Amino acid sequence: MSTPGFILTLSCPDRPGIVHAVSGLLFEQQCNILDSAQYGDAFTNRFFMRVHFAVDQATGLEALQAAFAPVGERFGMDWNIYDAGVRPRVLIMVSKIGHCLNDLLFRAKSGGLPVDVAAIVSNHRDFYQLAASYDVPFLHFPLLGATPEQKAQQEAKVWEVVQEQNIDLVVLARYMQVLSDDLCRKLAGRAINIHHSFLPSFKGAKPYYQAHDRGVKLIGATAHYVTAELDEGPIIEQDVARVDHSMEPDQLTSMGRDVECVTLARAVRWHAEHRILLNGHKTVVFR
Structure with a gap:
């Protein structure tokens, strides 16, 4: 058989x-x-x-x-x-924080993640050597100080890569830019973001600092599909780590990175294995 x-x-x-x-x-x-x-x-x-x-x-x-x-x-x-034998082609987008990128590349290379990483897109050059070590094309599309017109041009280049490389899934592995409504619509149901908090709490920037300010006892990470509404897309997977009052924001950030990697990898694997079905603004995940 x-x-x-x-x-x-x-x-x-x-x-x-x-x-x-x-x-x-x-x-x-x-x-x-x-x-x-x-x-x-x-x-x-x-x-x-x-x-x-x-x-x-x-x-x-x-x-x-x-x-x-x-x-x-x-x-x-x-x-x-x-x-089931076809491995999805993945485009990873990243900025200057690379732990999730490194984790995804290792898992894909070692066979722990059933995907083929076709390319990496970044608005910074920090990880071109990491990409080269895995023999993955690295595309630098800068955005610092960009005007709305420049942002649109940069996203047009991203969309060209998606089309030319027959990309099945885009993964925002700590890509610290908000995608436009237009690109979100084009990538509906095939773009996953990792947010470094347990949504719906602590949306937006510096969530670990927000969590520290509130004195939380658990920090978390959330992998979700990307939509035009920031950090509001259907949630795929979440995980947590226990913290205490003695920890500073930098310590929460360090602990959270491990949670982010595991959470994002699970979401990517479940998507690649067609285990996720959309249910309105929620998901059904057959693990």
Whole structure:
């Protein structure tokens, strides 16, 4: 049997017969279900499902999509079928803080993250040597003191890279610039940001200093999809670390970096494995 097979994801209005229709269609196509997860949201009345399956014959992706189309139409599904063996092409964007970039590059290189890093874009030159050590193209698009027109030109270059390199996912690994509404719309559902706080608390700049000022006992990090509303995108993953009154903001920042790396890596992996489905302004994550 061929491996790693294919992944079906879907969401639709909840009603009886969905699982039967899906499993029946896969049976007709001589597919073997390797694992399956589902969730019905009683508040939105939507049903979500992820199925990883293999095919015991030379059936291609397009044939499977064509066979499933009538089921998708009958239930009003938002659905797709992916080749599980295809690694997403990722563009990482970073500014002057590189711990998340370094972590992602190492995980991808060592096989711990099922992605191919196609390029790195930065508004500073700090990490060109790090990129070279992993044999990843480094593109310096400066922005210091930029006017709105210069910012638009810089983002146009970013979008050119996304198109030319067939980028599937953009990761803002501590990229300390706010993307324009236009670029956010273009990257909807395929851009992930790491925010160094436990959202919705402490949005914006210097969240560890905000946390210290409030005397928190837990600091955290949040990986979320990028939207035009700053730090308001659907949350994918969060994690925390315990702190105490004796710690200064710099210590919170140092501790938080480890949390940021782990949180962002999980979010990128789950996206690459098609485990995340949008549920309005929230997400359903089949871990």
